[in-house]
Every structure is written in structure tokens, then in C-alpha cells.
Amino acid sequence: xxxxxxxxxxxxxxxxxxxxxxxxxxVLFTVIxxxxxxxxxxxxxxSSFSDGLILMSHEGVVWKWIGRFNLGGYKYLxxxxxxxxGYANTLIYVLGNIACGLVVNVLGGYVLSRPTKLKGFLTMxxxxxxxxxxxxxxxxxxxxxxxxxxTVWSLIVPGCTNAMFIILMMNAFRMVPESTVEAAxxxxxxxxxxxxxxxxxxxxxxxxxxxxxxxxxxxxxWFEASIYVTGQRELWPLQLWVKQIVANxxxxxxxxxxxxxxxxxxxxxxxxATMPILIAMPFFQKRLQxxxxxGAIKE
Amino acid sequence: MTSAxxxxxxxxxxxxxxxxxxxxxxxxxLLFLPVxxxxxxxxxxxxxxxxxxFEDYSYVxxxxxxxxxxxxxxxxxxxxxxxxxxLRNTFIMSxxxxxxxxxxxxxxxxxxxxxxSKRYSRVVQTITYMPYFVSTVxxxxxxxxxxxxxxxxxxxxxxxxxxxxxxxxNNRPPIxxxxxxxxxxxxxxxxxxIIYIAAIAGINGDLHEAAxxxxxxxxxxxxxxxxxxxxPIVVMMFTLQVGLAFRMGYDSILLLYMPSTYDVADCxxxxxxxxxxxxxxxxxxxxxxxxxQSVIATTLLxxxxxxxxxxxxxxxx
Numbered sequence: 001x002x003x004x005x006x007x008x009x010x011x012x013x014x015x016x017x018x019x020x021x022x023x024x025x026x027v028l029f030t031v032i033x034x035x036x037x038x039x040x041x042x043x044x045x046x047s048s049f050s051d052g053l054i055l056m057s058h059e060g061v062v063w064k065w066i067g068r069f070n071l072g073g074y075k076y077l078x079x080x081x082x083x084x085x086g087y088a089n090t091l092i093y094v095l096g097n098i099a100c101g102l103v104v105n106v107l108g109g110y111v112l113s114r115p116t117k118l119k120g121f122l123t124m125x126x127x128x129x130x131x132x133x134x135x136x137x138x139x140x141x142x143x144x145x146x147x148x149x150x151t152v153w154s155l156i157v158p159g160c161t162n163a164m165f166i167i168l169m170m171n172a173f174r175m176v177p178e179s180t181v182e183a184a185x186x187x188x189x190x191x192x193x194x195x196x197x198x199x200x201x202x203x204x205x206x207x208x209x210x211x212x213x214x215x216x217x218x219x220x221x222w223f224e225a226s227i228y229v230t231g232q233r234e235l236w237p238l239q240l241w242v243k244q245i246v247a248n249x250x251x252x253x254x255x256x257x258x259x260x261x262x263x264x265x266x267x268x269x270x271x272x273a274t275m276p277i278l279i280a281m282p283f284f285q286k287r288l289q290x291x292x293x294x295g296a297i298k299e
Numbered sequence: 300m301t302s303a304x305x306x307x308x309x310x311x312x313x314x315x316x317x318x319x320x321x322x323x324x325x326x327x328x329l330l331f332l333p334v335x336x337x338x339x340x341x342x343x344x345x346x347x348x349x350x351x352x353f354e355d356y357s358y359v360x361x362x363x364x365x366x367x368x369x370x371x372x373x374x375x376x377x378x379x380x381x382x383x384x385x386l387r388n389t390f391i392m393s394x395x396x397x398x399x400x401x402x403x404x405x406x407x408x409x410x411x412x413x414x415x416s417k418r419y420s421r422v423v424q425t426i427t428y429m430p431y432f433v434s435t436v437x438x439x440x441x442x443x444x445x446x447x448x449x450x451x452x453x454x455x456x457x458x459x460x461x462x463x464x465x466x467x468x469n470n471r472p473p474i475x476x477x478x479x480x481x482x483x484x485x486x487x488x489x490x491x492x493i494i495y496i497a498a499i500a501g502i503n504g505d506l507h508e509a510a511x512x513x514x515x516x517x518x519x520x521x522x523x524x525x526x527x528x529x530x531p532i533v534v535m536m537f538t539l540q541v542g543l544a545f546r547m548g549y550d551s552i553l554l555l556y557m558p559s560t561y562d563v564a565d566c567x568x569x570x571x572x573x574x575x576x577x578x579x580x581x582x583x584x585x586x587x588x589x590x591x592q593s594v595i596a597t598t599l600l601x602x603x604x605x606x607x608x609x610x611x612x613x614x615x616x
Contacts, residue, residue: 022517026413030423033407036485037426040441041433043451061451108334111327117320122331129342132597135589137575137582138348142340158341166334191326220434223550227576239436243554246440270437277432285428289493 041274048073048267052260073264077272080265086238087272089152090219093237096156097218098211104161105210109169109203110195113176123170126163140227152235154228159221165210172206173199208287216284219277242273352587372587381561381570382588388476389566389592393544395480401540403484404491405533409521411492412499424496427489439554442482443467468559475563479555483548494536498529534610542603545596567592 043061050058051067058066077083112123133139139158140149148154176199184198200207222239229235236244245266252262321328348362352373355366376382407427414420430438445452446466457463466474506524515523549568556564567588574585 019517022413023415026410027419029410030414030419034423034426037430037489039451040445041429044441044444059449060454061445104334104337107330111331111334114324114327116324116327117317118324118328122335125335126338129338131600132346133342133593134345134348135586135593136571137586137589138345138351139341140575141348141351141582142344146340157337161337163338191330195330216432220436222434222436223553239434242434242440243436246436246443266440270440274433274437277434278429281429281432282425284432285425289497 041278044267044270048264048271050264052263056260056263070261070264072259072261073268074272076262076265077268082233082236083238083241083269083272085234086236086241089235090238092152093155093221094215094218096152097160097214100156100160101165101214102207102211105165105169106195106200106207108166109173110191110199112166112170113173123167126166130163136227143228149228150232150235151229155221155225155235155237159217159224160214161210165213168206168210169203172203176202205287205290212284212288216277238273242269245269349586349590351583352590354583356583356586358582368583372583373591376584376587376591379584381565384562385565385567385570388563389545389568392476392479392566395476396483396548397537397540397544399480400483400487401537403488405495405529407488408492408495408499408529409525411496412525413517413521424489424493427492429489430486431490433486435551436554438482438486439551442478442555446478467555468557470560470562470564472563475556475560479552479564482551482555491536494532495529498532499525502528531610535607538603538607538610542600545592545599 039061042063046062046065047055049065049069049071050062051065051070052072054067055062108126112119112126143149143154143158148157180198180202181194184194189198220239221237222243225235225237225240226243246269249263249266252258350362351365353367353369354362354372355368356362357365360366411420411423414423433441444450447453448463448465453463453466456466466478469475502525506528507520510520510524549566552564552566552569553572556569571585571588571592574581574588
């Protein structure tokens with residue numbers, strides 16, 4: 001047993017010069033990987049505190065803010081009421097998708113986890129939607145026919161879940177010991193009580209995986225908004241504003257006396273749209289790793 | 300539990316099994332109703348909408364009233380000078396995705412598993428996982444920033460003797476594909492490596508110990524023990540990737556390409572998008588292109604799933 005522990009610490013190998021060289025190479029490789037992952041975000045972070053005019057003519061990566069330390073970009077960002085509106089909208093969409101998705105996932109997962117005669121058919125009914133899709137145009141037509149385009153609902157209801165999440169939830173419910181369900185039924189609990197109060201708390205590990213994935217998808221979504229609420233700028237989520245601002249950021253130069261802090265807004269908005277999810281990431285990571293390996297694949 | 304059949308077992312004989320099932324599980328089916336409505340409305344009705352691909356669709360006439368054209372839209376699609384390049388680009392980029400972008404996480408997992416310090420290995424895992432959480436819009440903005448005329452990567456390539464330019468505007472063949480593939484790797488490698496790292500951590504330590512006693516060095520152990528042990532999962536993930544290669548990760552192209560790079564960057568997804576929501580709208584042609592893409596994607600998924608079932612007894616369906 002002791003030797004096993006030692007192996008895992010990497011102590012079984014005899015220290016040889018070649019082995020040491022390999023270790024150095026491996027560490028070097030991972031350091032480069034870390035570097036590549038962090039630098040783009042770091043560059044943007046530092047650029048957002050730089051001096052706009054000097055930054056515009058700067059070439060290459062910004063390692064440390066250029067010129068004087070400057071919060072002008074963030075001032076522009078938070079003075080812009082449409083950005084604040086974008087934040088609020090994104091928040092509404094994230095919460096709406098989670099709520100809507102959770103209801104559908106739990107209902108679907110629960111029913112599929114029960115031994116009914118139609119179980120196979122219903123599973124196939126869901127699976128088919130993973131194999132074949134009508135494509136964006138027919139989906140757009142349906143959403144438009146329902147009168148959802150141009151409203152909040154187009155960004156909450158259609159994309160709130162998919163068959164994969166329901167199957168995941170079904171697997172989670174199946175892992176709940178049947179005895180607890182039977183005991184609850186004997187005590188007179190109905191399906192709703194069993195579903196939400198007995199089974200859901202026990203299946204919440206995987207339930208969290210679907211919730212977190214829904215939240216990430218909703219936070220990062222831009223495509224749906226760009227086709228469903230194109231004209232309604234007051235409904236744009238944050239990501240669409242990021243796209244818009246980054247694309248049109250040179251326009252301010254057309255003014256006679258441009259304020260170069262205006263240039264920083266594209267960096268500030270990227271940081272503003274990315275930081276919340278990166279801060280939440282360690283919390284997400286722990287739960288995703290725990291849950292996603294458990295129920296992802298059906299045997 | 301309280302249904303008639305349980306209380307009076309002899310009654311089972313008289314009840315039809317389906318009727319018995321509905322008696323017992325009727326409420327369950329009722330609970331499934333919202334789920335069924337959701338999938339019918341947002342997934343099955345759009346499938347019916349595919350008929351638009353076979354007619355001269357007009358919004359006023361509706362799906363049933365529009366003129367039936369048969370395969371004419373598909374002929375028009377194939378004859379259009381933008382379609383074949385788009386098809387070629389889709390295939391090439393899918394190929395890049397299931398080769399380079401697939402190998403990267405496996406390599407990363409193997410390297411991370413060789414790190415001596417567990418704490419450092421966790422740091423590497425967390426940081427390489429991070430780009431997965433960054434949104435497509437931001438990833439593409441960063442790519443534009445770094446590959447632009449005065450961007451960081453452009454500077455680096457200049458130092459290596461290449462011409463200074465906006466790399467995303469370059470329409471010579473492999474450049475856009477390589478950029479897109481590298482972006483996919485940047486976003487996905489850390490996330491993809493998690494499953495392999497978990498598999499490597501699950502390998503029985505005795506195997507390594509025995510190999511060490513027999514005199515195997517580290518390199519040999521990686522290729523003779525670690526790699527074969529995770530191979531079933533690698534095969535499974537590969538077939539899964541083949542199945543999904545035609546579906547995901549293409550919205551980034553909408554943000555990265557520009558008219559001057561349509562030759563190399565345009566793919567079926569972006570073509571479909573432009574046909575429907577671009578300056579010239581042609582819903583029928585767009586649906587035809589979308590249907591074409593869907594059929595290939597579904598074929599790939601079914602083929603890969605069949606292979607998967609043969610190879611590993613695990614399957615998506």
C-alpha cells in the first residue's frame with residue numbers, strides 16, 4: 001500500500017538526468033498552456049485600464065497598462081444605460097431559462113424514470129430530436145408564428161432545455177433508491193410531492209449539472225437574440241452589446257474632438273461580460289466535474 | 300400501489316394491459332404533457348417546416364398554400380456558386396475538428412497526468428478549463444484583437460519572418476481553417492481533457508508498479524499502460540465527436556468571417572444563415588441548405604453511433 005502511495009507521488013522512478021529533463025519539459029509545456037489560456041484575458045484586462053490614445057497605436061500584447069492608469073472605459077460602460085439594460089436582460093434570460101428548463105427537465109426526467117408502458121416510446125420521442133433538427137429557418141418560423149419574436153419569451157422558452165438534459169435527469173432519478181419512493185407513496189404522497197420533495201433533493205447533483213449548463217449557455221448566447229429580437233435593442237442581452245460595441249468601436253473617431261477613453265469601452269465591456277462567469281467558475285467546476293461523469297452516458 | 304390490480308390480484312386477468320397501464324400511470328402521462336408540447340412545438344413542427352425546402356415559400360400563402368417546386372430548390376442550391384465552396388469548407392473544418400481539435404485534449408490529459416505535483420496539476424486543469432466559460436462573442440473579439448494588424452500573435456509571426464497583416468482577412472486556403480481550429484482547441488481542450496484525466500486517475504496503480512519493477516521507463520509506461528487503458532474512452536469520445544462534428548461550433552464563423560474571406564470561411568451553417576437573415580432573403584433556399592446539412596449531420600451521427608456500439612458497447616442512443 002505504501003509503495004502505491006509513493007508511486008502516485010512519483011517516487012518510484014530512479015532519478016536519472018533524462019527523467020529530470022522530461023519533468024522540466026512537461027512542466028514547461030503546461031506553463032505554456034497556462035500562459036496561452038491566460039494571456040488573452042490578461043491583455044484585455046490591462047488594455048481596459050490604459051490610455052486610449054496611446055493604446056490605439058500600440059502593437060502587440062499589453063502586459064501592463066499603457067500610459068496612466070485609467071478607469072475611463074468603465075465610466076463610459078456604466079454610464080451607458082443600454083449596457084446596464086443588457087446586464088439586466090441577460091440576468092432575466094439566465095433565470096428564465098433555468099426556471100423553465102428545470103420544470104421541463106424534472107417533469108420529463110421523472111416520468112421517464114418511472115416504469116410505464118410508454119417509457120420506450122417517450123424516450124425515443126425525445127431522442128429523435130437529438131438526431132434530426134428542422135434547422136434554423138423552420139424553427140424561426142415557428143417562434144414567429146407563436147408571436148414570440150421581438151419578446152422576452154423567444155429567448156427564454158425555445159432554448160431552455162434539450163433531450164440530453166432530460167435524459168441526464170432521468171438517469172439521476174433512476175439512481176434514487178426505490179425504497180424511499182415507495183415509502184413516500186405509502187405515506188400518501190402524490191407524484192408531485194414525490195418528484196419535488198423526495199426525489200429531486202437526492203438527484204440534485206446531476207440536477208445542478210443541467211442548471212449550470214443552462215446558465216452558461218444562456219449567459220453566453222447571442223445568436224438567438226440576433227435573429228429573434230434584432231430590432232428590439234431594449235431586449236438585447238449583454239453578449240449582443242459586446243458584439244455591437246466591438247464591431248463599431250471606431251465610430252467615435254468621426255467626431256471633431258474625440259475622447260479617446262471611448263476606445264477603451266470595447267475592452268471594458270469584454271471584461272464586464274466575462275468576469276462574472278469566471279468568478280462563478282470555481283463553484284461551477286466542482287459541481288460539473290462531480291456530476292457530469294456520473295450520468296452522461298447511457299449504457 | 301393502490302390500484303385495483305394490486306388490491307384484487309385476480310382482476311388483472313380481466314383488465315387489458317394498456318388500460319391497466321393508463322389507469323395506473325395516467326397521471327404520469329399527464330405530467331409528461333408539457334414536455335411533449337415543448338418538444339412537439341419547438342422540435343417536431345420545425346421538422347414539418349422542412350417542406351419549405353420543396354416549395355416556393357411565401358409568408359402570405361403559408362406552408363400549405365405555397366407553390367410546390369419539388370427538387371428545384373436543391374438544383375438551384377447546387378448550381379449557386381457559393382454553395383460548393385461552403386460544402387467543401389464545412390467538410391474540411393469538420394475534419395480539422397475531429398483530428399487536431401480531438402487529439403489536443405488527449406495530449407493535454409496525458410501531460411497533466413505526468414505532473415509530479417498534484418496541486419500544480421489541479422492548477423493546470425482549472426486554468427485550461429477556463430476558456431470554456433468565455434463566451435463565443437468574447438472569444439471571437441479576442442481572436443480579432445490578437446490576429447489583427449497590430450495584434451499580439453501577428454507581432455509574434457512577424458518576429459518569425461512573416462508579413463505583417465490582418466490574419467483574419469487573409470483568404471489563402473489553410474489560414475482561416477487553422478485559425479478556427481486553434482480557437483476551437485483554445486476553448487475546448489481543457490474541458491475535453493477532464494474525462495481523460497478522470498479515466499487516467501482511475502487506472503489501477505498496480506499496473507504501473509509491476510511495470511516499474513520490470514524495468515519500464517516512464518515513456519514506455521505512458522504508451523504501454525496509460526494510453527491503452529484510456530483507449531476505450533478515447534474511441535468512444537472520437538465517435539461522439541464524429542457524430543457532432545457537423546453540428547456545433549459554427550456560430551463563431553459568423554463572428555469571424557468577412558466578405559473577403561467567404562471563399563474559405565463560408566460553411567453550410569453560415570450560408571443557411573445568410574440566405575435566411577442576410578440582405579437577400581430566400582427562406583426556401585435556406586431551408587434546403589439547412590436540410591442538406593441536417594441530413595449529413597444525422598447520417599454521421601447514426602454511423603458513429605453504430606460504430607460506437609460495436610466498438611465499446613456504449614452508445615448515445
